[in-house]
Amino acid sequence: MKSIAAPLLAWFDRHGRHDLPWQHPRSAYRVWLSEIMLQQTRVETVIDYFQRFVEALPTLADLAAADEDTVLALWSGLGYYRRARFLHRAARLCVQQHGGELPRDFEALAALPGIGRSTAGAILSQAHGLRFPILDGNVKRVLTRLHGIHGHPGQSAVEKQLWALAEQHTPHQRLADYTQAIMDLGATLCTRSRPRCEACPLHASCVAYAQDLTAELPTPKPTRAIPTRRTHMLLLRDAEQRILLQRRDQPGVWSGLWSLPEAESDDDAKRRAAEHAKVHEPRALNAFTHVFSHYRLRIQPLLFEAAAPTPRIADNDDLRWCGRDQIDALGLPAPVRKLLNDTWESDA
Structure with a gap:
């Protein structure tokens, strides 16, 4: 050779x-x-x-x-x-x-x-x-x-x-x-x-x-349909403009990262928000799609204004209230970080 x-x-x-x-x-x-x-x-x-x-x-x-x-x-x-x-x-x-x-x-x-x-x-x-x-x-x-x-x-x-x-x-x-x-x-x-x-x-x-094969080689991986999943992300914000973050379970997508609480529907989102604080009716923000290698995730963000967090959150290692100046020290998925920054900027 x-x-x-x-x-x-x-x-x-x-x-x-x-x-x-x-x-x-x-x-x-x-x-x-x-x-x-x-x-x-x-x-x-x-x-x-x-x-x-x-x-x-x-x-x-x-x-x-x-x-x-x-x-x-x-x-x-x-x-x-x-x-x-x-x-x-x-x-x-x-x-x-x-x-x-x-x-x-x-x-x-x-x-x-x-x-x-x-x-x-x-x-x-x-x-x-x-x-x-x-x-x-x-x-x-x-x-x-x-x-x-x-x-x-x-x-x-x-x-x-x-x-x-x-x-x-x-x-x-x-x-x-x-x-x-x-x-x-x-x-x-x-x-x-x-x-x-x-x-x-x-x-x-x-x-x-x-042999004029550069467009054909390497042989592509056989394609398969990528499914779309849907979720609601809760932006639960307190009077100090902090937003509640939750550490994701392991294993799974974004495992171990800090993200937003999620729910399957509007009603489920309201129920989950009420578990953490007294909240007003949510405001739906612009939905967006994030593409993973094996599926698309359609995300509907819901902004909840909270009156007062429940005391137990301060003692929970997997939940924390974070202000904008604190998120740089945390591992967050890129679309969640962008969503948080966009939310803070829109209300600045």
């Missing part, structure tokens, strides 16, 4: 991304954090979150010592919050079992929550220059097109074939640069739609380019 490393690295030296914040310094902790953030999220979005995160928690020990609310607040807006909880759990396991560092042993590293084979390879190759292949979404797309592989890359047989190719193509020198280079190629040239094949250093040996 003809090596792709030489032309890919030559292209990377001229056109690759060399100034990403996790590259300076390229420590294992910073590479790990960036890899977890970049799962299903674009580089342009991640940069600001990464910088804010490492300013607050600059080391693995700082992450392990932080409480969950702090971690989720720093993650708030990136979505897929299970990534943040796995990150936090893995940091604590490193302190307990690996001397406060990410292990350099591949099996031990890949066994940590949220890491797995590809992320472990990315950490070891970029932070330590060790020879391990990666197979993230960008690399799957590059290899699928380069070798003309049909079948959805998530299928076991196809993924096994792609891992074998990733292993064969990984060079023995410049591992950190090669890993970044093949990710950059997928992110900037070999894109999902309208790839810039003429600028690609590998186009001369690319099966998809030669």
Whole structure:
């Protein structure tokens, strides 16, 4: 098999991304954090979150010592919050079992929550220059097109074939640069739609380019209808303009995050609001839809003005009254944070 490393690295030296914040310094902790953030999220979005995160928690020990609310607040807006909880759990396991560092042993590293084979390879190759292949979404797309592989890359047989190719193509020198280079190629040239094949250093040996298959490869995942669910969110506001927040149960969507109490109907919402305070008739705010990977959630916000909260709320770890100046310290789902801010702004 003809090596792709030489032309890919030559292209990377001229056109690759060399100034990403996790590259300076390229420590294992910073590479790990960036890899977890970049799962299903674009580089342009991640940069600001990464910088804010490492300013607050600059080391693995700082992450392990932080409480969950702090971690989720720093993650708030990136979505897929299970990534943040796995990150936090893995940091604590490193302190307990690996001397406060990410292990350099591949099996031990890949066994940590949220890491797995590809992320472990990315950490070891970029932070330590060790020879391990990666197979993230960008690399799957590059290899699928380069070798003309049909079948959805998530299928076991196809993924096994792609891992074998990733292993064969990984060079023995410049591992950190090669890993970044093949990710950059997928992110900037070999894109999902309208790839810039003429600028690609590998186009001369690319099966998809030669056979005009770039629009067909990778083979898309079989589609299925996404259902719509409906909920009512209660904005229960007291005389001090604080709003009642509730920590969501685990497991489930947004598990462990602070959100708004929910109800199935207007009547159920009124009943739930009355459990916490004496309230006036609610005002319906503009409904909106939030899209998850497996369903759409149609949200009807209801604003309740409360006269006085019940005393038990102050003693409940999963309920709290919060003002606008307090929510930045909490992990909230992005649509809930926006809804809260919009509500406060509209009445300012």
